[in-house]
Amino acid sequence: MSEHTTQTATPILSVRQLKKHYGGKKPLFGPAPNPLRAVDGISFDVIEGETFGIVGESGCGKTTLGRCIARALEPTDGQMLYRPKDEKEPVDLARLKGKALRPYRLDVQMIFQDPISSLNPRMTLLDIIGEPMIVNGLAKGAEVKRRVGELLERVGLRADHMSRYPHAFSGGQRQRIGIARALALNPRVIVCDEPVSALDVSVQAQILNLLQDLQTEQNLTYLFIAHDLGVVEYLCDRVAVMYVGEIVELSDTERLFDKPLHPYTEALMSAVPEANPYSVRQPKILEGDLANAVNRPDGCHFHPRCSYCVNRCRTEEPQLRELEPGRWVRCHRAEELSLSGASDTLVEGVEA
Numbered sequence: 001m002s003e004h005t006t007q008t009a010t011p012i013l014s015v016r017q018l019k020k021h022y023g024g025k026k027p028l029f030g031p032a033p034n035p036l037r038a039v040d041g042i043s044f045d046v047i048e049g050e051t052f053g054i055v056g057e058s059g060c061g062k063t064t065l066g067r068c069i070a071r072a073l074e075p076t077d078g079q080m081l082y083r084p085k086d087e088k089e090p091v092d093l094a095r096l097k098g099k100a101l102r103p104y105r106l107d108v109q110m111i112f113q114d115p116i117s118s119l120n121p122r123m124t125l126l127d128i129i130g131e132p133m134i135v136n137g138l139a140k141g142a143e144v145k146r147r148v149g150e151l152l153e154r155v156g157l158r159a160d161h162m163s164r165y166p167h168a169f170s171g172g173q174r175q176r177i178g179i180a181r182a183l184a185l186n187p188r189v190i191v192c193d194e195p196v197s198a199l200d201v202s203v204q205a206q207i208l209n210l211l212q213d214l215q216t217e218q219n220l221t222y223l224f225i226a227h228d229l230g231v232v233e234y235l236c237d238r239v240a241v242m243y244v245g246e247i248v249e250l251s252d253t254e255r256l257f258d259k260p261l262h263p264y265t266e267a268l269m270s271a272v273p274e275a276n277p278y279s280v281r282q283p284k285i286l287e288g289d290l291a292n293a294v295n296r297p298d299g300c301h302f303h304p305r306c307s308y309c310v311n312r313c314r315t316e317e318p319q320l321r322e323l324e325p326g327r328w329v330r331c332h333r334a335e336e337l338s339l340s341g342a343s344d345t346l347v348e349g350v351e352a
């Protein structure tokens, strides 16, 4: 059975009990310290062609998860079962290394938050986009130039820009270069790590539209990491909400924003500033800091910050369970709470 999804389509990627821990090695003498559990037993399926959002506060493990999936980091434990295009059986990206990993590694590319630091300032666009093609044997000679020109035009730049360096471009244009570089390897899955959060709002919309057009054209699958819930609501088909290395809620986007099931999701939504003058929303302040990923609170890790906390939450750790088809939640009280969604906030009878 597919875990944490009720979609019937075959997943392109099935993440199972994925862990990435830092530290915790036993010293020569004395007990091993607790590791930092950046990602701690995460499972979900991603369907081909969908945009799967990953949200949560800074430090909850989103980037670590994305980097493990793109194999920029080696997971500590768990599986990442990827279904290659012409092969029936999935391969476990978490287990493969070196040469065996190489062909599949191309299929999963990453776009980074900061287009300035992710592009080598000493390389021209031709080298930045063309070199990975050459290294991976996808093109050589004049073919490289032709492909780079095509890619630049496809992402909204000009082919004759290829002789320039990244510093000659604006933030939005640099993100377009980052997208062209990811596309150069003909990926099927792209991990987009906060791709628009460093950009001006007007430029954000252009980049999001470009990503959507590319997805339709090339049947790309996106893992979209973000903390801007507006962007997530606009772009994602399904969303996983993370808290200290774990998924606390997983749902299709529409139902998540309409009626969240986890108090943490409700608090994240409530924290989004509203421009609507008719809103009667009382923002739920998320008190305290994100729990410490080395010494997490007993019971539900969110309980010290939760306004719905009861005794059971302090002692018994909730499991991620399917409350409605396709809706997973890690909260003992999910059935009895009636939480506010993003649209639950207007004065009655007044349209936004």
Ligand SMILES: Nc1ncnc2c1ncn2[C@@H]1O[C@H](COP(=O)(O)OP(=O)(O)OP(=O)(O)O)[C@@H](O)[C@H]1O
Pocket: 022, 036, 037, 038, 056, 057, 058, 059, 060, 061, 062, 063, 064, 065, 227, 293
């Ligand atoms: N190389 C590392 N060594 C030790 N700890 C790390 C390392 N990388 C990340 N961490 C820790 O892992 C946890 C998760 O970090 P991560 O960057 O994945 O979170 P995030 O949700 O992506 O945050 P942000 O939105 O700020 O990027 C944090 O506590 C972070 O300090």
